[in-house]
Amino acid sequence: MTPFQWLTLGGLTGAVLWELSRIVTGRGLWRLALVRCGVWVLAATAIARPDWIQTLATRIGIHRGTDLLVYLLVLTFLGSAFVFYSCYVRLRRQVVELVRELAILDARRVGDGARQSAANPPGHDAS
Amino acid sequence: MSLAKQNLAQHAMPGATPSSSISSGAPDVWVVVPAYNEALRLDATLAALGSHYRNVVVVDDGSTDATRTVAMGHGVWHLRHLFNCGQGAALQTGIDFALRQGARIVVTFDADGQHQVEDVARLLAPIRAGRADIALGSRFLGSAPGLPWSRWLMLKLGVLFTRLFSGLPVTDTHNGLRAFSHDAAARIRITLAGMAHASEIIEQIRQHRLRWCEVPVTIRYDEETLNKGQSSWNGLRIVARLVMGRIVR
Numbered sequence: 001m002t003p004f005q006w007l008t009l010g011g012l013t014g015a016v017l018w019e020l021s022r023i024v025t026g027r028g029l030w031r032l033a034l035v036r037c038g039v040w041v042l043a044a045t046a047i048a049r050p051d052w053i054q055t056l057a058t059r060i061g062i063h064r065g066t067d068l069l070v071y072l073l074v075l076t077f078l079g080s081a082f083v084f085y086s087c088y089v090r091l092r093r094q095v096v097e098l099v100r101e102l103a104i105l106d107a108r109r110v111g112d113g114a115r116q117s118a119a120n121p122p123g124h125d126a127s
Numbered sequence: 128m129s130l131a132k133q134n135l136a137q138h139a140m141p142g143a144t145p146s147s148s149i150s151s152g153a154p155d156v157w158v159v160v161p162a163y164n165e166a167l168r169l170d171a172t173l174a175a176l177g178s179h180y181r182n183v184v185v186v187d188d189g190s191t192d193a194t195r196t197v198a199m200g201h202g203v204w205h206l207r208h209l210f211n212c213g214q215g216a217a218l219q220t221g222i223d224f225a226l227r228q229g230a231r232i233v234v235t236f237d238a239d240g241q242h243q244v245e246d247v248a249r250l251l252a253p254i255r256a257g258r259a260d261i262a263l264g265s266r267f268l269g270s271a272p273g274l275p276w277s278r279w280l281m282l283k284l285g286v287l288f289t290r291l292f293s294g295l296p297v298t299d300t301h302n303g304l305r306a307f308s309h310d311a312a313a314r315i316r317i318t319l320a321g322m323a324h325a326s327e328i329i330e331q332i333r334q335h336r337l338r339w340c341e342v343p344v345t346i347r348y349d350e351e352t353l354n355k356g357q358s359s360w361n362g363l364r365i366v367a368r369l370v371m372g373r374i375v376r
Contacts, residue, residue: 099209103209107224109204
């Protein structure tokens with residue numbers, strides 16, 4: 001094994017152990033931790049056995065293992081970008097809804113020397 | 128006559144005549160005016176509207192100029208977004224407010240002085256007569272003095288896109304002059320905050336199977352309004368937002 005493999009496999013093993021400890025102790029969402037665990041294990045496998053990636057790439061007709069990794073990275077990036085953009089759009093809609101509601105609650109009309117609010121119209125006795 | 132032209136003839140009402148007696152000071156009509164940094168032009172717009180309609184709502188969409196001061200000076204309802212949310216959001220705010228105040232008809236009217244107050248009565252007529260739930264103003268059935276060819280082309284492309292997108296044979300998509308019955312205003316929800324709301328409204332007319340018609344109106348262009356208007360790039364952004372708005376629910 002190369003020094004790079006030792007270093008990254010050590011780090012990934014630590015990450016897997018940390019995720020497992022979170023699952024065992026019930027901290028956070030166990031399903032998400034399990035998904036992350038799967039990603040770390042896959043990454044560790046790809047680093048430890050690059051020949052497996054090469055074999056897989058050849059079998060599905062890509063030929064080069066590095067090309068397979070590049071394709072997977074591009075697809076993952078596009079998917080992530082879409083997920084984050086969707087989150088942004090939904091969050092913005094919620095913020096706009098909040099701003100709109102605040103505007104309605106704070107509606108004002110000034111005229112003929114009187115100030116009128118939608119929440120407290122003229123003639124309304126607050127007492 | 129092509130199918131599109133037949134549909135157009137069915138929905139358009141060029142013969143509709145203004146009836147100022149119907150609308151003068153009409154307490155059940157609420158006019159919503161979205162405004163963003165329109166202090167210079169809002170004064171004239173509100174002065175014209177104020178002489179015909181008593182219920183005018185200015186939705187200040189996070190303006191940084193004196194829009195608020197101008198609106199307050201006219202004794203109209205003033206609602207303020209804390210930051211600029213886009214014209215679609217401003218319209219929805221004004222419509223929601225008008226409905227809560229008991230509006231029976233809601234009219235949307237641009238703040239920049241392009242619209243003519245006299246046209247509002249034309250829009251109200253089919254709603255009051257029960258012939259339509261929504262009346263859409265159309266500059267291409269009416270007139271648009273000063274409309275440059277580049278803007279004409281952009282608007283026509285927008286109309287084509289909306290026709291393909293919604294299936295409704297409209298002649299003018301991005302026209303801010305519209306009238307909604309209470310029921311129609313309550314059913315339509317504008318979720319696209321920016322300028323894409325115009326196409327969204329047309330799409331929702333089809334979804335909710337609302338009765339609609341187009342009414343000839345006049346849109347006047349001058350240098351100021353053209354400078355503030357939509358650029359060709361904004362047209363592309365509108366299309367992108369419309370598509371993304373469909374994907375992200």
